[in-house]
Amino acid sequence: MRLSSAYIPTQKEIPSDAVIPSHRLMLRAGLIRPLAAGIYTYLPLGWKLMQKVMTVIREEMDRIGAQEIHMPALNPIELWDETGRNAAFGDEMFRLRDRKKREMSLAPTHEEIICDLARKFVKSYRDLPQIWYQIQTKFRDEPRPRSGVVRARQFFMKDAYSLDADAKGLDRSYDLHAEAYRRIFTRCGLKFYVVGASSGLMGGSSSQEFMLESLHGEDTLVLCTQCDYAANLEVAESRSSEVSFSSEELEKVHTPGRRTIEEVSEFLGRPKTQFMKSLVYYAGSKPVMVLLRGDHELNEAKLMGFLKDTVRPAHPDEIKGICGAEAGFIGPVRPARPIETVADAALKGQEGLITGANENDFHLKGIAPDRSVPDLIYADLRNVVPDDDCIQCGGPLRVTHAMELGHIFKLGTKYSESMKALFLDPSGRSIPIIMGSYGIGVERIIAAAIEQNHDEKGMVWDKILAPYQVHLIALNMDEETVRRTAENLYDALLSREIETLFDDRNVSAGFKFKDADLMGMPVQVVIGAKGIDENRFEIRCRKTGETFQAPEESLAEKIVSVLEGIS
RNA sequence: CGGGGCGUAGCGCAGUCCGGUCAGCGCACCUGCUUUGGGAGCAGGGGGUCGUGAGUUCAAAUCUCACCGCCCCGACCA
Numbered sequence: 001m002r003l004s005s006a007y008i009p010t011q012k013e014i015p016s017d018a019v020i021p022s023h024r025l026m027l028r029a030g031l032i033r034p035l036a037a038g039i040y041t042y043l044p045l046g047w048k049l050m051q052k053v054m055t056v057i058r059e060e061m062d063r064i065g066a067q068e069i070h071m072p073a074l075n076p077i078e079l080w081d082e083t084g085r086n087a088a089f090g091d092e093m094f095r096l097r098d099r100k101k102r103e104m105s106l107a108p109t110h111e112e113i114i115c116d117l118a119r120k121f122v123k124s125y126r127d128l129p130q131i132w133y134q135i136q137t138k139f140r141d142e143p144r145p146r147s148g149v150v151r152a153r154q155f156f157m158k159d160a161y162s163l164d165a166d167a168k169g170l171d172r173s174y175d176l177h178a179e180a181y182r183r184i185f186t187r188c189g190l191k192f193y194v195v196g197a198s199s200g201l202m203g204g205s206s207s208q209e210f211m212l213e214s215l216h217g218e219d220t221l222v223l224c225t226q227c228d229y230a231a232n233l234e235v236a237e238s239r240s241s242e243v244s245f246s247s248e249e250l251e252k253v254h255t256p257g258r259r260t261i262e263e264v265s266e267f268l269g270r271p272k273t274q275f276m277k278s279l280v281y282y283a284g285s286k287p288v289m290v291l292l293r294g295d296h297e298l299n300e301a302k303l304m305g306f307l308k309d310t311v312r313p314a315h316p317d318e319i320k321g322i323c324g325a326e327a328g329f330i331g332p333v334r335p336a337r338p339i340e341t342v343a344d345a346a347l348k349g350q351e352g353l354i355t356g357a358n359e360n361d362f363h364l365k366g367i368a369p370d371r372s373v374p375d376l377i378y379a380d381l382r383n384v385v386p387d388d389d390c391i392q393c394g395g396p397l398r399v400t401h402a403m404e405l406g407h408i409f410k411l412g413t414k415y416s417e418s419m420k421a422l423f424l425d426p427s428g429r430s431i432p433i434i435m436g437s438y439g440i441g442v443e444r445i446i447a448a449a450i451e452q453n454h455d456e457k458g459m460v461w462d463k464i465l466a467p468y469q470v471h472l473i474a475l476n477m478d479e480e481t482v483r484r485t486a487e488n489l490y491d492a493l494l495s496r497e498i499e500t501l502f503d504d505r506n507v508s509a510g511f512k513f514k515d516a517d518l519m520g521m522p523v524q525v526v527i528g529a530k531g532i533d534e535n536r537f538e539i540r541c542r543k544t545g546e547t548f549q550a551p552e553e554s555l556a557e558k559i560v561s562v563l564e565g566i567s
Numbered sequence: 568c569g570g571g572g573c574g575u576a577g578c579g580c581a582g583u584c585c586g587g588u589c590a591g592c593g594c595a596c597c598u599g600c601u602u603u604g605g606g607a608g609c610a611g612g613g614g615g616u617c618g619u620g621a622g623u624u625c626a627a628a629u630c631u632c633a634c635c636g637c638c639c640c641g642a643c644c645a
Contacts, residue, residue, distance in 0.1 A: 012594070012606060013579045017638045037637065092644080109645060143568075143643055151644080159645095199645085207645095218644080407645065439645065476603045510605035517605090528604055538604090 001044075001468070003503045003515075008045050010515050020216040022450035023148030025459050029518050031446075038145025038153035045519065046446075048467035050156065053188065053445045054135055056464065057158045060184045064176040066131040066160055071113045073137050077103040079112040083418045094139045106139035111415050111437055114161040118433055119421035125165040127423065128433070129173060133160035135442065147216060149443035150403065156442035164434040165425065174410055177438040181210050181406050188445050189462040189567070190452060192405060195221060196231040198301055199409055210406035210440075212448045217403035222384045226395030234301040237380060238388035238397060240293070243273040245352035248366035250333075253354075256361045259328025261294040264363060268354065276347065276355040276367060278331045280314035280322060280339070283307040287314060287322055289332055291343035291355075291369065296382040306342065306379045323358045331355035332373040333364055343369055344381040403451070405444050411435040453543075458518035460543050462567050468501040469563055471521040471542075475509045475528035485537075485552055486527040492556040498563070517542070523563055525555070541566055 009030040018024040026032045031046030042050055058068065077095065080086035086093070086105070094106035107113065114132060122128060138157045145153050162173030178194070185192045190212055197209040209232060211221055222236035223229070231237070258264040265272045275294030280287055281303065288307065290298055303311050319327050324336030332341045335358050347353075353367040369376055386399045415421070416432035425431055446465075453460045463469060470493055474486035486504065493500045501521060503512045509528070516524050524540045531537040537555050539548040539562050550558035 009577090011578060016579070017573085019639075034637090089645095111645095138645095140645085144639095144641090146639085157645090404645090409645085437645090473604095478603080482603095507603085508605085508607050509603050510607080512603095513605045515606080526604070530604065 001501050003501060004505045006501075007043060008519075009043070010518055012514075018148060020147050020150070020451070021454055022150070022216075022447040025450055025454060025518070026148060026447070029459060029520075032149065036153075038142055038151065040149060040152065040154075045467050049446055049465060050442060052465045052467065053442055054156075054158075056187050057135065057184055057440060057442070060180045060187070061131075061133050061158070061160060063183075064131065064180045066133045066180075068134060069117075069132050070134050071107075071110055071117070071136065073107050073139065074104055075107055075113055077105050079116055079419075080105060083112055083115075083415055085112065092141050092143075094141050107136075108138055108140045109157070109437075109439070110134070110136065110159055111161070111411070111435075112419065115415045115419045115421050115433075115435070118161075118163050118416070118435075119419060122163060122421065122423045122433055124423055125425050128163055128165040129169050130163040131160060131173060131176070132163075133158060133438075147218075148447065150216075150447050151218070152443065158440040158442060160438040162436035162438070164436070165423070166434060170410055170412070170434045170436055173436050174408060177408050177436070178208065181408065181438075181440070184440065185210060185405060185445075187464055188449060189464065190405070190445070190448055193221065193223065193230045193402070196235055197407065198232060198234040198305075205410045205412055207407060207409040209404050210408075211402035212405055212452065213400055214403045214448070214451050215401055216451065217401040219402045219404055221400050221402040223398045223400060224390040224393060224395050225398050227390060227393040229390050229392045229397075233383055233399070234299065236384045237391050238384040239391055239394065240296075240346040240382075240385075241387045241389070243271075243293075244350070245274050247351040247368065250364060250366040250372070252357050252359075253363050253365055254361060255329075255363045258363075259326075264354070265294065268363075270354060274352065274354055276331070276350075276353045276369065278356055280319045280327075280330065281311045282314055282318070283309040283311050287318065287339050289322075289330075289335070289339045289341040290381060291332055291341065291347055291373075291376075292382055293344065293346045293350075296344060296346060296385065298381060299383045302379075302381050303342075306381065323356075325356065325358045325360050329356040329360050329362060330358055331364060331367075332369075332376070333367065334358060341373055341375075342377045342379055342381065343373070345378045346382065348378050403444060403448055404441070405448055406438070406440040408438045409436060411437050454520075457514075459520035461520045461522060462543075463522050463563065466499075466520075466522050468499045468521050469523060470498055470500045470559060471516045471519065471524045472500055472502045473512045473516055473524060473526050474502070474504055475512065475526065477504055477506055479529060479532075481532045482527055482529060485532060489525070489527065489552075489555055493559065496556060496560060498560065522566055523559060525559060543567075 011028045014024055015027045018027055030043055032040040093108055096104050135158045139154055142153050145151050164170045193211045195209050195211055197207045199207040220233035222231050255264050258267045261272050261275050272294040277292040277294055279290045322337050323330040347369045351368040354363055354365050355367050357364045388397050413432040421433045422430045450459050477483050490502045520542055526538045535551045536549045548562055
């Protein structure tokens, strides 16, 4: 491609509303243009990148025997009512009506559609197993789109679905996908973690996420520094650091205006670990008190899992009504009204703790949860903290941010049951298809690759994803010898099927160098007067800065061999 | 949805508090000449109903109200 006639609008200025490096660079390098919040146009260079990513995905999906299909993005809402997910998605699903006033949705994912397809086709165990996938535009009306293409409202997803006759088949399909995903992300040059995850709205028995460690990620990851334990904070477990305090008489202490653990801890001169944090939540219409060690935080996902209902924090007046005191002075001992109470497992067996007295400006010392709170139930309800130890090996844990690139789910029969996607097993019984669902965010691979591979000058692409392999820079196209040499080289590279971006523009040298560094093709070749004089032309690796020289006669060959030598 | 910020030329911004030579700057763009190894120089030029609508006023980018859009933090998130 000749830059003089290409639509690659690079910018020197950093767009003011982009914050994370990948978003800034994608805008500056002319990959994308915003149309509305979370909605982007892919310009030629960005689209070429997308296609490179899709090629890798297709190759690896095809390798495990998956078959590519293409389902509609626009679907009748009835399918979503069959599984109850029309309601479950709520405002996140884009909805519209056709001219006959029939309600339609723009699909946020495709389990229902695949299930409908499957129930029409699969009649017998002989039709199984199947793996079907597509690369499709998804629509999700995110409450807050952000970070450029990382959380968008319209985006590309590679979504695959496995259909199996039994649990063993599902395990096999799931493992095939896990392996394909490893290969895809590895080939894209990404360093990733595979972690245990929550399956959320998708349902099903187990799921794993493929995560890229990143300061700008939206997820929090717990990693063991010594073994392979890795989990999303939503589901991560740990051994808490041991603390113990000597038993004390139950005693009310005056703590005027000290509401937070921090304040009371300082006022009474006791460590935060000696406090018991009391929170009031509502699970549906039922209030629940949650107890945690003073230095721990509630994990709402775990609480939801434990109570089997969605939860929300109680409002201040609700707390007052139940406990008889304001938040900051509440506790499980003698609340104004009886309330179901659950405690985090780290509190089990503790003594001499301090908590709110259910009376404004007072706390209670000498709490032993087992004795002080009747009918107390323990469960793992807290977020892992970096002080904790690994449940597998006891080693120290690390807590870090990450970006979700892919997610694989064992769905089981959640969808096939409600949608009656049934088949006959060998004994003639009619049973639901066992399903799995497997997603990859296509744009996120690009954002992740940029986040992980850029410098102050711009993006740095590996060969596998680079839109072009070679960035050919002709410094002065007005100079006849420069022009001729560059044109000849361009032809030579094209005839060797090397994807080449040829900067034949009539702009200054510095401008071309800056643009080349910004776009980040693996190899840059410079044709200038200096090279002509000495018959020695410069080949430079974008990533390492390493340079090579070659005379015009062997320049194309040298470029090929340099390309072969780099990743 | 809660909190905060912003909206003036394609991009980045000043001007808004205190209404009246404020329609301005840099980059980009167009023409000409010169230039070409790290975002060139000179000269000339085009482009904006100041997000939208209502209001206050002799007069509104500037004050008031409403709405829309965009970004950030949080909530939420397959």
